[in-house]
Amino acid sequence: MDSVHDLAAYLTKRLGALGTMKLEKLAYYCQAWWVARNATPLFPEPLEAWRMGPVCPDLYREHRRQAYVDSWPLGDADKLTEAERRHVDAVVEVYGAYSGFRLGDMTHEERPWNAAMTRGGLNTEIAIEDMREYFAELDRQARQSS
Numbered sequence: 797m798d799s800v801h802d803l804a805a806y807l808t809k810r811l812g813a814l815g816t817m818k819l820e821k822l823a824y825y826c827q828a829w830w831v832a833r834n835a836t837p838l839f840p841e842p843l844e845a846w847r848m849g850p851v852c853p854d855l856y857r858e859h860r861r862q863a864y865v866d867s868w869p870l871g872d873a874d875k876l877t878e879a880e881r882r883h884v885d886a887v888v889e890v891y892g893a894y895s896g897f898r899l900g901d902m903t904h905e906e907r908p909w910n911a912a913m914t915r916g917g918l919n920t921e922i923a924i925e926d927m928r929e930y931f932a933e934l935d936r937q938a939r940q941s942s
Contacts (some may be wrong), residue, residue: 797876800839800852805871806884812855816859817848817896821903823851824922826887828908830880832931833925838880845923849900850922872927906930 797803805825808814823843828840828876841854859865876884891899908926 797839797880798873799878800841800854800876801858801868801871802873803839803871804855805885806867806869806873806876806881807888808865808868808871810885810888811892812942813864815864815896818894818899819859819865819896820855821849821896821899822887822891823852824903825899826884827924827934828927828931830883831928832935837924838883843913844919845909845922846881849903875925881918884929912921918919 803826807819807822817826823839827838827843840887841852843850843852857938858868896904907930908922912920912922912925
């Protein structure tokens with residue numbers, strides 16, 4: 797995958813019409829769980845701590861003032877590898893049932909968003925390392941309890 801736009805193209809292709817807030821939060825969770833298990837990020841664009849939760853400014857600039865999107869012409873869903881598709885599908889399986897607002901509330905309870913807010917307030921970049929540490933810890937806890 798070359799960019800977050802490829803992820804957005806895959807998500808809209810897979811899910812159809814999608815609330816833009818939900819799109820943003822799914823992108824965050826895809827990135828967070830990916831970096832918990834892999835050495836490099838899923839996509840290079842940064843995520844920032846906004847009032848309603850994590851947002852990728854590169855996505856936001858394209859969907860600004862839209863409540864829903866049903867396609868993402870700036871990206872190419874076919875650029876995702878098989879492993880990336882499986883990963884995104886697994887994230888969607890867990891988080892896809894929630895509304896964008898609920899996903900935003902969930903991120904407010906998690907360390908990466910809170911760390912960014914503490915470090916610099918609104919619009920502060922959410923550190924990849926914060927996502928990696930927090931979600932890797934959740935992953936370890938889940939594996940131990942299984």
